[in-house]
Amino acid sequence: MKTVVFESVSKIYRTRYYQVVALEDINLEIERGEFIAVMGPSGSGKSTMLNLIGCLDKPTEGEIYIKGTPISGLRDHELTDLRRNTIGFVFQQFNLIPTLSALENIELPMIFRKAEAEERKKRAERLLEIVGLEDVADRKPVEMSGGQQQRVAIARALANNPEILLCDEPTGNLDSKTGEQVMEILSRLREEGVTVVLVTHDESLKRYAERVVRLRDGRIVDVSSVST
């Protein structure tokens, strides 16, 4: 079973004054454990695509299947359950909760899952270890560098052991060295069987991916395998 399937998906944003076709007739299948890069210029629909996979939004036309489940019929709380249990988000802006420490930020998705406090703490500590940040556990986001924040964000995305990790330009706000560290973590996750969808417009990052999907004006213009 494919992890993600797009079946002639269109997404149109309508406002009172204009409408934007963000995605048009997208067909795409993502395998389990695949590392896929979505590339394209700004405004081409990359984030829209990611948000659709992440069940934050529904397609205007067509259907998306996450692990075989069509999402268009799901209610808000079902989408939330799916998102919490299957999907991890990593954003360009890190998006940590400013009032919470690194450890607490990582615990948060587990709190929403209603996990036991002890289990939460243990797992959060282990995830901090995985991203190499044991020593910043008690720091608030403002007390951490961008690279540290993004690694905490990755740890948070992994909190509920998701099958799919969605990364929207995760290195966009980082210098190349810390960006590299983040990419290393992502490719290690792929090796552990996590499906990674990486949105970027940094051409140098496509070497981490198995496949590159190129978008332009909301359409897929090219899908190519990357030989390593």
Next chain:
Amino acid sequence: MYLQLALRNLSRARVRSVLAVIGIIIGVTAITSIGIFGENLKKTVMESFGDIANEVIVLPNSKEGFSKIDDRTVELIRKFPYPGTVIPVRADSFEVSYKGEKRYVAVYGLDERAITELFKIAEGTADLKSGRCVAGYGIAESLNLRVGSRVVIDGRIYRVSGILEEEGARFDIRPNYAIIIPEKDHPADVSAIIVKLEKLEDIEGFKSYIEATVNIKDEKVEILEMKSILDRIEEAFNQINLFLMAIAGISLLVAGVSILNIMLMSTIERTKEIGIMRAIGAQKVDILKIFLMEAGILGISGSVVGATLSIAGGYFVTKLILGEVSEILNTTTVLFAVEGFAFGVGTAIISGLYPAWRAANLEPIEALRYE
């Protein structure tokens, strides 16, 4: 953990939170201390009526043309088979003179036992042998009467054997400006009978006894129950108190609006955060809980302080206006404090409901895009 999150969010906008709490404190303090003061006022007034709840006054039924109570009625009432005291009252106004000063005053005809039953003697005795009298506090003062003074009442000389203490408000006999002479010396008819029953429960029995004996043919007498009068006075006090508390409640309403306001501001400021939380798996109810908890914390902290303050406040206001307070912590005071607390918390939560609902129902994707 939600609690921690809520606490941290509140401390992030500390000044705002403190102002909201102050609003709640003022509101809770206002309604609670007014409630406590009103209760104390009522108690003081009710106490000044003394122990007259078990009193029943039998009056001639003037609507049916009866202007006096006949001897047979007095006899029948004396035969009422339950414990109590029956005091026939004769009353009229006469000219009273002492050392050349003249007054027109109310003169009651009572027997000696009735005086000790109804009043307290300040000076002298309640001796009401023929030719003796007992003077009320006010008239004694105004005429300069002493024990042993000789006064002329309706052309006859009486010797003052005692002077009464000053009396508070009463419904049966107002003795302050009256003189009491022996019943047998009083020329007027019996105009009222005061019946003091030993048990409150016997009042109903007394009423049906009168219906079955005195009023069997004609409605000769009517019955005035002190208890129902007192009940009505108490009821009036309760209503006034409720009204005052409702006015004080406006300040709580204002506090509620200010909570509504700061919570709405806070949902707008935290739109992005709400989006993030929804993205990482928060259900709508989780968001709702976090915001309601913030409102709840504001409400609880304000109400605890407010309720505590108002116990002190109620005490001081009562002391200032009534001059004395029997006790600070009695059940009614605590009840009002608990009530004020509940109102404070309730107001905060109701005010937080709409902002929390709005926060919970933000579209995750829109919230996430919000900058």
